Amino acid sequence: MLNYDVLIVGAGGGGLMAALEASKAKDVKVGVVTKVYPTRSHTGAAQGGINAALANVDPSDSPEVHTFDTVKGSDYLGDQDAIEFMCTEAPKRIYELEHLGVPFSRLPDGRIAQRPFGGAGFPRTCYAADKTGHVILHTLYEQCLKNNVDFLNEWFVKELLVDNGEAKGVVAIDIRSGEVHVIKAKAIIFATGGYARVYWVRNSNAIGSTGDGVALCYRAGIPIKDMEFVQFHPTGLRSTGILVTEGARGEGGYLINNKGERFMERYAPNKMELAPRDLVSRAIETEILEGRGWGEGMMAYVHLDLRHLGAQKIKERLPQIRMLAIDFEGVDPIEEPIPVRPTAHYSMGGIHVEDYESSMTPVKGVYAVGECACVSVHGANRLGGNSLLDIVVFGKPAGAHAVEYARNKPEDNSYDYKAEEERARREVEELLKKEGTENINNIRMEMAQTMWDKVGIFREEKPMKEAIEKIKELKERYKNLAVGDSGKLFNTALINYLELGYLLDLAEVIAITAEMRKESRGAHARRDYPERDDENFLKHSLAYYTEDGPKIEYSEVRITKYQPQERKY
The missing domain is CATH 1.20.58.100 (Fumarate reductase/succinate dehydrogenase flavoprotein-like, C-terminal domain)
Known part of the structure; x- marks a missing residue:
């Protein structure tokens, strides 16, 4: 029977960051179980960038401003102590990624380049062209291989085993052989991504973003939080819903209706196309519903116009977007506008995390990081560039705390793992x-x-x-x-x-x-x-699993500095 001290479920950026940190402890056995090959994880689809107040473009930026922007962007539902922790840690994590080998795009003086993003007071989104998640994912995977992390690739976790409020392990299927196994583990970190595939018809997510970890923890008795908050990204390709990065608007792209208007002036006159995503998505849908879009039904759309940026800028900073537009819409954004419409994109809700500094859930030894978790740093609306930040900021301490928990947890010989394995088979x-x-x-x-x-x-x-x-x-x-x-x-x-x-x-x-x-x-x-x-x-919603359907309770939002006020952009 497979046995690990620390088991990470999921091999996207959050899981790999946790695994990398845990693997520094040479006295602890670390394993990663993932239903897809690690570099096929959905982190690789994150295009636009990762936020940190480096102040490389505007010296007025700071972690305090980043914190306020995130609280305001969350519509005041984010827990402010957790948000402040994330934004304060952000510069350190960016420089750590840089030292690990992430090839960030550069300013002429060699410092990390930063672009404007929605809801941000200053340009603070660090990027690697429009492939930021891809390069972070590959870099972290390479570092995990260097540290001899054990990977169980193409294994599907079917069940979380919990006894007396403590983690015991998981039931997993080896997809290649079909064999069912129980994997023993003292500490388990879930990093399985979001559940936006619930909206299968228009979706920017990988086909495997089916909320596995969220559902497994829910069924095992861990509450899931703020599940009603699902982000619809403003710009998905018309035909497929594939993501067109916010970086396209950060570089200066315009949203245009069928009257030739930059219609965001009606909805967010100060921020225009770089208002928070919830506002921009509703604006696009309103334009379509009121007859100022093109097409009908699920194929209705508005235009994202990049032509004025020029061929060189598009080729250098948005090469993947150009490729996707050509391949899936038959449109070269150098020559024509891209047809876009909102697409289901991100899960603000997820597994309830009780302690943001460790990412521990209410069950001892079970942790959650990244999109499958609800810390809550995104509240009712996530700002672009904060999801990649979330996975590295919270993945690192989750790995460290899981190691300490496993070290202090004696072997449990009373739990009948063999019987659980036979039942699962x-x-x-x-x-x-x-x-x-x-x-x-x-x-x-x-x-x-x-x-x-x-x-x-x-x-x-x-x-x-x-x-x-x-x-x-x-x-x-x-x-x-x-x-x-x-x-x-x-x-x-x-x-x-x-x-x-x-x-x-x-x-x-x-x-x-x-x-x-x-x-x-x-x-x-x-x-x-x-x-x-x-x-x-x-307040946060908390859903508890019962045989008759979810039982809903509520918990208070933690407010430290910023009292709720009307959001204006």
């Missing part, structure tokens, strides 16, 4: 034999269309209640779904089946918590409650 064998009449694609697409139409960018009570009932219906139909492939080797049908179960659980929580939050805040915009309600809803 029987369950998977029964799944593979199971018969059913439902079609997985039908359930998945009905879920996604329901969530997009009824719990999307604009929300109202009646459609959300309809969505809740529809998700319950789909969960019942899921019980009549067969895997459809009884083989063991590379059974992707089994993985798809399990992932859909996770997504349905999370979709239900999103819809219920969204319907219960009777206000508009950040990415949660209700037509029937258009104002923010600090008196009743300046």
Whole structure:
């Protein structure tokens, strides 16, 4: 039976940063289990940059200003002590990444280049052209290999094992062989990414961003927090929803409607295209709904115009965006505007983290970092450039604290790991034999269309209640779904089946918590409650798993310096 002191689930930037830090302790055995090869993790799709108040472009910037911008961007739902910690640590983590080998773009004097991003008071987004996540991911993976971190690639974690409020290990399937294993671990760090694939129809996420870690922890009794807050990035490609980085607007791109207007002047006259993402996404959808876009239905769009930037700037700073526009839309942004529309992008909610300095959850020995976690530093709306920052700032101490926890945790010989492994194997064998009449694609697409139409960018009570009932219906139909492939080797049908179960659980929580939050805040915009309600809803939602559906409670937002005020951009 596999046995680790520290086990990291997920090999994106957060998981690798935690693994790298943990691997510095030579007396502790560190392993990483990941359902995809590490450099295929979704961190590689993060394009625009990573925030830190280096003040390389404007000397007036500081961690204090970064903190305020993040608190304001979160619509005051972010916990201010955690935000201050992140923004204060940011410059140190950037220089650490630089020393590890991340090839940041440079200013003429050799310092790290920084570009403007939405909701920021100064240009503070460090970048490597438009491939920032890609180079961070590869650099961290190389460093983990150097430190002899043990990787279990293409293993799917099916279950978190908890006993008496403590982590015991996980149940995982080796996708290549189909064998089911229990992996013992004293400390477990979840870094499995977000759940935006709930909105399957228009999505910027990797196909594997199915909320696995969030759902596993939820089912194991750990509350999940602020699940109603899902970010819709303003600029996804019209046809696919593939991300067009905010860096394109940071470099000076314009959003244009069918009347030739830079319409953001109506919605955010000071920040224009660089207002926070929730505001820009609603502005684009409003333009489309009021007839000032192009196209119809899911294929409606506005234009992102980069032509005035010039060929050289586009080729040097936005090469990947140009390639994506040409490949997926048949448009060269040097010559023509790019057709764009909001796309489901980021999960502000996630696994409830009790202690931001360690990333520990309410279960001893279980940690969560990155998009699967809710610390909460993003609150109701994440600022662009803060997600890559989140994973490196919180991944590092999570690795260190997990090592200390594992060192002080004696071996537990009372827990029957063998019985758990035999039970898990029987369950998977029964799944593979199971018969059913439902079609997985039908359930998945009905879920996604329901969530997009009824719990999307604009929300109202009646459609959300309809969505809740529809998700319950789909969960019942899921019980009549067969895997459809009884083989063991590379059974992707089994993985798809399990992932859909996770997504349905999370979709239900999103819809219920969204319907219960009777206000508009950040990415949660209700037509029937258009104002923010600090008196009743300046609080985090917490969803607890029960057999009858989620039980919802609330907890206070931690306010240290900045009292809530109206957001104006």
